[in-house]
Amino acid sequence: MIEKFTNDKVSEILKSAGLRLTDARVGVLSVLAESEGALSQEQIAEKLADIAPNKTTIYRVLESLVRKGIVHKAFTRERSVYFELGDNCSEKQCHPHFTCTSCDRTVCLTDVEVPLAGIGEKGFEIHHQKVEIQGLCPGCSVEG
Amino acid sequence: MIEKFTNDKVSEILKSAGLRLTDARVGVLSVLAESEGALSQEQIAEKLADIAPNKTTIYRVLESLVRKGIVHKAFTRERSVYFELGDNCSEKQCHPHFTCTSCDRTVCLTDVEVPLAGIGEKGFEIHHQKVEIQGLCPGCSVEG
DNA sequence: ATTTTGTTGCAACTGAGTTGCATTGTTGAT
DNA sequence: ATCAACAATGCAACTCAGTTGCAACAAAAT
Numbered sequence: 001m002i003e004k005f006t007n008d009k010v011s012e013i014l015k016s017a018g019l020r021l022t023d024a025r026v027g028v029l030s031v032l033a034e035s036e037g038a039l040s041q042e043q044i045a046e047k048l049a050d051i052a053p054n055k056t057t058i059y060r061v062l063e064s065l066v067r068k069g070i071v072h073k074a075f076t077r078e079r080s081v082y083f084e085l086g087d088n089c090s091e092k093q094c095h096p097h098f099t100c101t102s103c104d105r106t107v108c109l110t111d112v113e114v115p116l117a118g119i120g121e122k123g124f125e126i127h128h129q130k131v132e133i134q135g136l137c138p139g140c141s142v143e144g
Numbered sequence: 145m146i147e148k149f150t151n152d153k154v155s156e157i158l159k160s161a162g163l164r165l166t167d168a169r170v171g172v173l174s175v176l177a178e179s180e181g182a183l184s185q186e187q188i189a190e191k192l193a194d195i196a197p198n199k200t201t202i203y204r205v206l207e208s209l210v211r212k213g214i215v216h217k218a219f220t221r222e223r224s225v226y227f228e229l230g231d232n233c234s235e236k237q238c239h240p241h242f243t244c245t246s247c248d249r250t251v252c253l254t255d256v257e258v259p260l261a262g263i264g265e266k267g268f269e270i271h272h273q274k275v276e277i278q279g280l281c282p283g284c285s286v287e288g
Numbered sequence: 289a290t291t292t293t294g295t296t297g298c299a300a301c302t303g304a305g306t307t308g309c310a311t312t313g314t315t316g317a318t
Numbered sequence: 319a320t321c322a323a324c325a326a327t328g329c330a331a332c333t334c335a336g337t338t339g340c341a342a343c344a345a346a347a348t
Contacts, residue, residue, distance in 0.1 A: 055336085061295090079304080079305075112261050118256065119242070129278075135272065136271070164326070168327075186304085200329080205326090293346085301337075303334105309329095318321080
């Protein structure tokens with residue numbers, strides 16, 4: 001598997017965003033870069049057991065990264081927020097997320113495009129459009 | 145303003161869903177029917193001050209209504225879930241919700257259609273697609 | 289090296305939503 | 319109308335993701 005982000009790349013991202021280079025930030029960003037899908041604070045904490053940052057720190061790191069647009073809040077499940085890198089999203093739209101109601105897994109549909117809602121002429125200015133889909137994933141729809 | 149649902153209509157909906165007719169259920173359903181937008185448990189409780197059902201009851205009523213598809217979880221904001229009637233949604237898609245990042249209001253775009261993601265040939269079976277939009281509402285985008 | 293300023297850890301807190309259980313209300317059969 | 323069966327309710331205690339205040343600390347600028 002190809003490392004999406006080298007350590008140098010992570011440093012560069014943080015620097016150019018005007019964020020200080022700290023172990024926690026590098027850790028969180030690396031974990032998100034290596035993950036297939038979005039992760040909750042708890043999942044990030046598990047993967048950072050070696051540097052074991054406090055959960056408050058992880059939340060604050062995520063907050064700073066979200067503010068800079070580097071990380072997105074992908075969706076909320078079971079009362080927890082799931083975070084992911086914003087690099088698989090176009091300017092105004094995140095890739096859709098599909099959650100299977102049978103096997104309960106969530107999949108990132110990074111190659112799927114859904115057009116922006118046509119609400120420009122009504123005076124709305126779209127900054128960000130998010131699509132969430134529920135249904136049966138390929139595996140479960142065959143079995144059913 | 146036109147009452148969307150008469151009391152008889154509410155009774156009928158509950159009966160045909162196989163749900164018992166109780167004060168709490170009629171209350172919650174009426175409140176949602178009369179509301180412009182989605183409401184949280186707390187907002188529903190405020191509007192039901194006359195019958196003052198316990199918050200547990202409201203959560204359980206909402207759960208039963210969601211299970212029957214009468215009510216939808218529209219979106220999550222500030223860690224609370226907002227509920228609305230499912231009657232402004234087509235079979236497989238809810239109307240989009242727009243949240244203004246300036247005035248912080250959320251608007252139901254009931255007349256806006258966004259096509260379903262084209263993921264059928266990949267084996268996904270879409271049951272429900274939800275669209276959330278952030279940006280500036282007509283009022284705020286003029287001022288800015 | 290020192291100052292400035294942003295970051296971290298800790299412990300205590302918040303509050304939306306949940307759970308178990310005793311009580312009450314709805315419904316359908318008699 | 320009465321009653322049994324079962325579903326719905328209220329209450330109090332709980333859960334747990336996320337937040338807050340503050341003191342200690344570390345990164346970057348001088």
